[in-house]
Amino acid sequence: MVPDIGLIALVIAFGVSVYATLMAVNGEWSQQLRWVASARNATVAVFALLTVSVLSVVYSLYVMDFSQAYVADVSSTAMSPFLRITALWGGQAGSVLFWAWMMAGFVTVVVVRKWKENAALMPYVIFVAMLTTTFFVGVVLFITNPFTKMWLVPGAQDLIIAIFQPANAQQYIPIEGSGLNPLLRHFGMIGHPPTTYLGFTGFVIPFAFAIAALLKNDTVSDQWIRSVRRWTLIAWIFLSIGLILGGRWAYDVLGWGGFWGWDPVENAMLMPWLTGTAFLHSVMMTEKRGMLKRWNILLIILTYSLSLFGTFITRTGVVGSVHAFSKSALGPAFLVFISLTFIGATVLLLSRWNALKSEHEMESIFSREAAFVLQNMLFLAITIAVLWGTVFPLITELFTETKITVGPPYFKQVTGPMFLALVGLMGVTPLLAWRRQPARKLLKRLAIPLIGSIAGAVAWAIFKPGSQLYAIFSMGMVFFVTVSILAEFWRGTRIRMSTRGENPVIALAKLVMNNRRRFGGYIIHLGVVMIALGFIGDAFYKQETQGTVSMGETLTIGAYTLRFDGLESYFGSDGREVVEANTVLFKDGKQVKDLSPRRDYFVVQEQPVSIAGVYSTPAEDVYVLLVGWETVSNQSSTFKIYVNPLINWVWIGGFMLIFGIMIGAWSKTRGNVEATYTLKQPDQAIGAAPLAQPSTGD
Amino acid sequence: MTDKSPEMIDQLPPVETPRAHYWSNGVRFFSVLLVVGLIALLGWGLVQASKEPLEDGMAPDFTLTSFDGRTYTLSELRGQVVIINFWASWCPPCREEAAYLESTWRKYQDKGVIFIGVDYADAEKPALAYIDEFDITYFNGPDLGTRISQKYNIKGVPETYYVAKDGSLKGNQIGPLFPPKLDNRIDELLAEPYSE
């Protein structure tokens, strides 16, 4: 019954989203607002209908309705109710529905909230966004339907999965489901997919606005670019959180002592994040200085295209990956869809290229603008390098019929220096003014961060003897940025203290709160520097050892010693067989923590999961894995120990990043933000049509 | 504080020089080419990923050197029925069929049937132990560089391919074989007429 309601809602949702797409076109064509309004209402209806669909799947998961093939596939009685509900995004069919629902939600918010503000663009926005939504709803309905049932046909070997009863078939209802992949039973995996999907689907809004502006040829008014910035920021926030949660999940669950493996699917998520980040910076140039308009539109289109690309390679298994969903019939339809999107967007952008002129020119090489251009180029170069490494195995196979792997060494070596340059730019840019910065003044302002950086690097070299030069240089960069940013806080606070007589805490708080966007940005940068610390620790100072020890014996790594005290095994409540080692960790001979690394074996899924015993400090983690044991005697076990320096800074930096976003993103101070440059209003623009300045030579 | 800077004065639209024109056309062409190329690559990847194990047509030729140094080339075995079995020592389902395969081989070895065991991505020591364990006497060798497996598009192990006397592929078995399936297939293939 409930699944039927969900299915019917899904069918209607598909019809209504087709209607919304067509009505948006019709409304613009006939210049009748009521059609556009109808398209808007249809959009809201699609969201409502998909909500019903999603709720019906959630309900089926909750009550364990194993007559539903999807429910039987991803849930089981052994799973807690909460975990069963999160299984909505634990498999292909549910997650595509979830995805379509989120996208419809975003579009709904846009059409409801931005109706007046972007009235002229609305038909186009609805058209682009609902076309995309229609595609995903269609995929849910026709290809990965979550409302299928299982049927037994006499004579046939396998079950038939279908919505409607095939001839002579009997419905098959298993008494137990197979249950969610054990690897996904972790808080990171519960939060990671929704946030990632919010990020990926969220990018459809800026994309729709950009395409709308191009279609409308609305290149003079810049109103839309502000909407776009906000929406990109929202999507970017979720994508950032998704990346951090994904990293945490990998660290806790995958049992290899790392948090970022440069797997194609991870890269797929990183690429839109990179271009999105580039856009959030370069859009400031458009807002404040009227520069780089084309570039921004290009970045928006690229960001969305890369999230589609990422979805494609994740869900079709084109590129071998640990994370790939099981193969499905999704591929061809998805390929057609992304081809249309990519080619359409490219052709549209190229045909409007000349109309998108920037108004302002840059004045000096030593200016914030110049730094932004360099920064954008680096982001794009990293994106290209990552994309290249991700698709290169395909290219090699195509041309040489040889399967190859492009693993972490490539990505680390190629992107490392570029990321480092970006970190450096984070330190230099706050010191540069817009337009131009007299060189003498720049040098003066550079002095303190430079001294801090050199002092820090020297101290680091002494503190960590035997460090590579590259590592010391990287640490120097980190110190440079930290000092440079903190100096900004210090400078502002002191001025407030002396001019307003405020105490330091109030001065700092008011400084930040009155310039939320700017200082929010600095806080985000501090978060990024902390994450960079984690990557430096991982790249240069990671240690590992492995060994087999008997009861009472020890294994040593650096200052740490691990004593093995015995092995026990027991059954977990949710169908897992656990083998757990009792160990004690010593540092410099002093006992610091009892660790219980274990290996869980999920019987039904035939899947082992390693759960590390971790001793965690801000300086380093000791990550102990139980990799083997003597099955007969339980007398000796094999352990792998990683010492991961600075790894916790990744998570601390993640929190810092989110905190900075919270400060900066919801800046109410619009006037303040645009203080230095007022964008032209549309009415002005009509009076002065040939406002465009000479081409910037591109 | 607004900043109505002097740059905002109206300008005439720029006159595009022919050189700039060619340049920008080149860039345009190149961008479209890149996008189309990427899509084509993904399409090709999709086709590759959805390729099914071979079932018919001529069986792709290969030469295999066995663990004990003998060499067989498929195309030189015309006139005989060839059973190609892909296996690995780390594969539990392979163990389910190993004894059956060997007994069938012993039954048919003098009747114009050749068994070729292709050891897919395996370490040599456990592979030899596996052969020893099941007392496998038919021809077995490592699939160097997984080239043979790639030719047959195998999806996993075990998989078995039936080659008729004329060298054509007559279907396959995905997953382990159980009696009397292999006997039946061999009997059918042996019954087929063949002239050189």
Place this chain on the structure above:
Amino acid sequence: MSKRRFLFILLLGVLTALVVTVTVFAQDPAPTSAPLKAVSDNDVNLVAKKLYCPVCPNTPLDVCETTACKDWRAQIKDQLSQGWTEQAVMDYFVTQYGERVLAEPERRGFTSLVWTLPILILGLGLVVVWLVLRGWRNKRLSQSLPAAPPLIDSGISTAILAKIEAEIREVD
């Protein structure tokens, strides 16, 4: 020198070369009689880290927990203890299981492209940045517009900016 004698010497030379080549190339990476070296798990992991599991989806060999991977690590251990070099082990893996086992694509042949393109892109990017910056600057200069007063920061009002300037002057 007679023709026959010349041919004989030639033949001898070829044979010697052949024997030398054969002994060099057919040399087992380690003479089997050599004493077995003690090889720790760490030595094995050091090599396994540079290899990928040939059958798992995108998983490095040192962290892969399947039976097959354990066999391969055991194989590496055997080979190392027979005195094989790291390179010899890796070459063996490539011959046996194909190039896909290398975590790092080779820097020669077709796969060298993966390494060169990013460098080209970065170079190109730097050139473009330079051209764009120069283009903007030249244009501005040629338009000879009066330079606007430099603005230090964006988010702070002019009044505060003035104070900041004053403050900085005082401090300096």
